[in-house]
Amino acid sequence: MQDDLFAGTEHSKTATWSEQIDLVDGDVSLFHHWLSPAEAEQLMVSLTSELRWEQSTISMYGQAVKIPRLNAWYGDPNARYQYSGALFDPLPWTDSLKELKRRVEIELGEQFNSVLANLYRNGSDSVSWHSDNEPELGRNPVIASLSLGQSRHFLLKHRKDRDLGTIKLMLSAGDLLLMKGATQHHWLHSVPKVSKTIGPRINLTFRRVTDL
């Protein structure tokens, strides 16, 4: 179901409209053009330089491996999270991240205490299949993800029922994706590499982590 108020008019390219993704065992919705193109562009520029981007290292089969993207973690002081066995403290909110969080909370009626920012520098950067199911995210994680910059595909696949195939969404600048309910129990998601030359993308995933 979609409520495209301006379908067929000149507004349809930039007007906000939302759709519920038809997903068995999951609850995913997408707010297209949640930010205007101008605001999304401005944020892309400012967040690229303002955030403290790092290339994290994870351990895979006992080897230290650099992940294929940059990231940065911001949030309330108690919103600590565990990643590959290490405990990370969030950086304090910047003004623009705090303001975005406030607007996302009002839109969705959900509370968040942290944001994981990802910077995909080009088509070689990606995130492989995973679920956001770390214990500190609680039983049914609510994750709101805001996309800026280059459009990229966001894929979903069911953990068990492969007959459901791969669901492919295009996330463009200003789009807000919401995942909640049982989604993280049953579905994996990824942002695959792209072989052609493309520009950078930033994705902000607002989360609520609890003290373990």
Ligand SMILES: O=C(O)CCC(=O)C(=O)O
């Ligand atoms: O970049 C995206 O759209 C997804 C990022 C993601 O899945 C994550 O940070 O857990």
Ligand SMILES: [Fe+2]
């Ligand atoms: Fe994720």
